[in-house]
Amino acid sequence: MTATVIDGKAFASRVRDKVATHVARLKDEHGITPGLAVVLVGEDPASQVYVKSKGKMTKQVGMLSLEYRLNADAAQDDLLALIADLNANPEVHGILVQLPLPGHMDESYVLAAIDPAKDVDGFHISNVGLLGTGQKAMVPCTPLGCLMMLRDHHGSLSGLDAVVIGRSNIVGKPMAQLLLGDSCTVTIAHSRTKNLADVVRRADIVVAAVGRPKMVSGDWIKPGATVIDVGINRTDDGLVGDVDYASASQVAGAITPVPGGVGPMTIACLLANTVTACCRANDLAEPEGLTA
Ligand code: NDP
Numbered sequence: 001m002t003a004t005v006i007d008g009k010a011f012a013s014r015v016r017d018k019v020a021t022h023v024a025r026l027k028d029e030h031g032i033t034p035g036l037a038v039v040l041v042g043e044d045p046a047s048q049v050y051v052k053s054k055g056k057m058t059k060q061v062g063m064l065s066l067e068y069r070l071n072a073d074a075a076q077d078d079l080l081a082l083i084a085d086l087n088a089n090p091e092v093h094g095i096l097v098q099l100p101l102p103g104h105m106d107e108s109y110v111l112a113a114i115d116p117a118k119d120v121d122g123f124h125i126s127n128v129g130l131l132g133t134g135q136k137a138m139v140p141c142t143p144l145g146c147l148m149m150l151r152d153h154h155g156s157l158s159g160l161d162a163v164v165i166g167r168s169n170i171v172g173k174p175m176a177q178l179l180l181g182d183s184c185t186v187t188i189a190h191s192r193t194k195n196l197a198d199v200v201r202r203a204d205i206v207v208a209a210v211g212r213p214k215m216v217s218g219d220w221i222k223p224g225a226t227v228i229d230v231g232i233n234r235t236d237d238g239l240v241g242d243v244d245y246a247s248a249s250q251v252a253g254a255i256t257p258v259p260g261g262v263g264p265m266t267i268a269c270l271l272a273n274t275v276t277a278c279c280r281a282n283d284l285a286e287p288e289g290l291t292a
Pocket of ligand 1: 142169210212
């Protein structure tokens with residue numbers, strides 16, 4: 001079997017088109033422009049690249065893009081004061097504080113200062129709780145992107161066996177919650193899981209979010225399963241995922257490549273979350289197909 005390739009780049013482009021259409025409607029019909037504020041503390045090169053590309057795509061879909069930079073040695077109180085200003089700014093519907101923060105800052109404390117309604121990363125404890133209890137939440141972008149691709153490929157996910165490898169707060173746990181919300185039978189695996197290969201072999205859906213290059217090999221995959229590879233690992237061979245694509249794509253029914261799979265969906269979902277936040281803030285209908 002040779003797997004269908006789930007093209008995340010093309011999918012992300014369709015998501016951005018939908019966002020742009022909705023943004024145009026908000027402007028034309030309501031005179032509202034959704035706004036996204038991105039805050040970068042310090043000069044981490046990877047973070048600078050992400051922030052630049054987020055700003056560019058925000059503008060491309062017609063939204064207001066605001067960028068704030070603080071020095072690496074800025075006081076946490078300065079960051080909190082900026083967040084308070086953004087919380088109060090009616091032009092800002094989404095706030096993203098680029099992680100990681102410098103070591104002297106307390107990430108959880110800073111994230112908790114963001115208005116949950118503007119928390120387009122979905123990391124605020126209120127949104128974590130809302131998602132966990134099956135209520136309307138702002139959903140973390142990477143798992144939201146995975147869910148959209150899975151729904152698109154399968155239609156209904158109800159009753160499917162899903163294994164999520166990884167239990168981080170930003171990917172593994174919210175991914176598991178979303179799959180549960182779509183009525184999958186969900187197993188969360190992690191570094192202490194016994195017989196991981198056997199656990200993965202039961203799955204109709206495998207989401208790998210581990211950070212170990214090519215860890216999931218083809219002989220772990222049930223024939224015909226759908227494999228979503230969240231991993232981004234820089235190796236001497238270039239960028240690779242957590243799944244051994246060469247062997248897994250011979251067994252899986254569908255698979256996301258790295259690069260070009262989950263990665264492009266993450267920023268597209270950030271834009272989707274911003275337009276959703278804007279609609280919710282103004283009591284307007286949310287765009288269809290862009291939320292969990
Ligand atoms: P974390 O390091 O926070 O979590 C990794 C998880 O993998 C942990 O739960 C850990 O288990 C588990 N794990 C580690 N080793 C093993 C093992 N040998 N067997 C089973 N489980 C294991 O990573 P993130 O969730 O933040 O990211 C995961 C990957 O996804 C990374 O490659 C990251 O770069 C990528 N990523 C990609 C994004 C995108 O946009 N495409 C966005 C975010 C992340 P334990 O909890 O027991 O330690």
